Amino acid sequence: MGYAQLVIGPSGSGKSTYCSSLHQHCESIRRTMHIVNLDPAAEVFNYPVAMDIRELVTVEDVMEQLKCGPNDGLMRCMEYPFLLTLIAFKHFDSLYNWLDEELENFADADYLVFDCPGQIEIFTHVPVLKNFVEHLKQKNFNVCAVYLLDSQFVSDVPKFISGCMVSLSAMIQLELPHVNILSKMDLLPDKSNIEEYLDPEPRTLLSELNERMAPQFAKLNKALIELVEEYSMVRFTPLDLRKEKSIQFVLSEIDKCIQFGEDSDVEIKELDEGMDQLEL
């Protein structure tokens, strides 16, 4: 049985930084975790890259071959049929074969963290990520989507709701256990009303949204909030990378989600209790 986190979220929400902090944390507690780069446009890494999709395809290759721009290039890199065409000359059969071959190099590759590109279209517009997840599941991986949203979004209710909608869309498309993380907590100067956003009351969100938007949007706002309420998904776990306990707590939430370390229930329980004292 393998375990995997699929780290997704808008551009710049802190996915790669989270991966690197998580890796550091795991090194310090002597836990093995491999970080996989799934971003064909990535340039700099602050973590050891266990597997790198750029060995298979890069955005530059695609832009040059298909004469397209960087955003379109990334979509085409990721999109399965294009990938197949592109990689044919590289003697790879598919993205899946690449993964399978790479996995063979790791005897203990049982916990993988996939650092995904920020283009949300890879899970909203094309089935590539969904298919990739299915392949991982077939290989006996328990997979969880980890959606990061920048804490700066909470200062702006319409932005926060749009971030929630993207998360919801990922949830529906990927059909995976899902953990929402509010990243970059160190950048939030005033944390006094943060609970309002971590586990928000839909009515409060609706009235704040109505206050911010023109009256003709009232009906739309209501529908959006009802959607959010219906899926009961607007629950975020805060993440402050400066605090080891915060990383530890986030990891324990994800571990629970993918049933990792079921034998170490005690450890997780202790962490839960520790969370009560966790300063936000």
Ligand SMILES: Nc1nc2c(ncn2[C@@H]2O[C@H](COP(=O)(O)OP(=O)(O)OP(=O)(O)O)[C@@H](O)[C@H]2O)c(=O)[nH]1
């Ligand atoms: N203060 C602070 N800055 C952060 C944190 N996490 C990320 N950043 C900064 O936010 C920017 C984007 O972070 P990345 O980790 O590259 O974000 P990403 O989601 O991987 O971005 P893309 O791969 O482009 O989608 C960088 O300048 C980081 O240094 C955090 O917890 N606190």
Ligand SMILES: [Mg+2]
């Ligand atoms: Mg990144």
